[in-house]
Amino acid sequence: MSDASGETRDLTMSRAMVSAIAHEMRENDEVFYMGEDVADYGGIFDSTEGLREEFGYDRVMDVPISETAYLGAAVGAAQEGMRPIAELMFVDFFGVAMDQIYNQMAKNTYMSGGNVSVPMVLTAAVGGTYNDAAQHSQTLYGTFAHVPGLKVVVPSTAYEAKGLMHNAIRDDDPVLYMFHKRLMGIGWLPAPDGPKTPVPQTDYTIPFGSAxxxxxxxxxxxxxxxxxxxxxxxxxxxxxxxxxxxxxxxxxxxxxxxxxxxxxxxxxxxxxxxxxxxxxxxxxxxxxxxxxxxxxxxxxxxxxxxxxxxxxxxxxxxxxxxxxxxxxxxxxxxxxxx
Missing domain, CATH: 3.40.50.920 (Rossmann fold)
Structure with missing residues (x-):
């Protein structure tokens, strides 16, 4: 569904993201999540909290600290018909997997003459304002928006977080989903007023390209x-x-x-x-x-x-x-x- 009618509940942005991911995982067995500290820990920004308990380790996977390896694996899985969601703990870490993102995730549909698609979501925590220095505090919006073949989305509230996530997982092209740490609503990193919003309990999508x-x-x-x-x-x-x-x-x-x-x-x-x-x-x-x-x-x-x-x-x-x-x-x- 594309509208957001029906009953709502107030959610933080992290809970809205998890709500959308859980729904898509229930609806489609080909959807799975992989990243560093996303299973038992629930993501350091609460981006996967509760998913491992429901879906198990086969579909919510902690990976070694090798972005090159697991992002490459996600690209391969997507090309074989699965719908992986891979998380970069900090967007700054893209440098060690630049080839996988820039040349494979973004371009393999084109390099194959359209014979393969790459229906995957790359989530990445962005932003500063909490004193974690130069390798953990960038946003890099322009870096990724500059790359042909990637769709790039940035939610600002829980409502957008859920609708954009539903749309991203269902999209047949690779999507970079950039969430700001300060907006997630986690206890040790207080959010400003505003990101926590009423969110429909049903699934809904927000079309890309709609400000x-x-x-x-x-x-x-x-x-x-x-x-x-x-x-x-x-x-x-x-x-x-x-x-x-x-x-x-x-x-x-x-x-x-x-x-x-x-x-x-x-x-x-x-x-x-x-x-x-x-x-x-x-x-x-x-x-x-x-x-x-x-x-x-x-x-x-x-x-x-x-x-x-x-x-x-x-x-x-x-x-x-x-x-x-x-x-x-x-x-x-x-x-x-x-």
């Missing part, structure tokens, strides 16, 4: 994703006190990208602020601005980009807080457009 306007406004368009949807909404509430009416657009998926919703918003407001936790150069902020310029340059009065500077993310808490965009950074960028 969501989280807040209507007339003065400026803020385009963002993941954690920074919530920071943008907080900034918008503060700006409203000063008479600035900000519209907040949650991308939800990067590939495919819903440029129509972005352009429609900018044609209404005339001003664009793009906010991203990835690096500023060659990334999402630049792509969004370029897309709007391609399609609606005449409507664009001002542009601001808010993103990480091009430096490894610091371990030091004050230094990390300095480089990761916050509510004040977003509000300041909006004010510069007025």
């Amino acid at each position: 969501d306007v989280k807040r209507d406004g007339d003065d400026v368009t803020i385009v963002t994703l993941g954690l920074h949807v919530h920071r943008a909404l907080e900034a918008a509430a503060d700006l409203a006190d000063d008479g600035i009416d900000a519209e907040v657009v949650d991308l939800r998926s990067l590939v495919p990208l819903d440029t129509d919703t972005i352009v429609e918003s900018v044609e209404k407001t005339g001003n664009l602020v793009v906010v991203d936790e990835d690096y500023r150069s060659y990334g999402v902020t630049g792509e969004i601005v370029a897309s709007v310029a391609d399609e609606a340059l005449a409507a664009l009065d001002s542009v601001e980009r808010v993103a990480l500077p091009d430096v490894p993310i610091p371990y030091s808490r004050p230094m990390e807080n300095e480089v990761v965009p916050d509510v004040d950074d977003i509000a300041a960028a909006v004010r510069r457009t007025q």
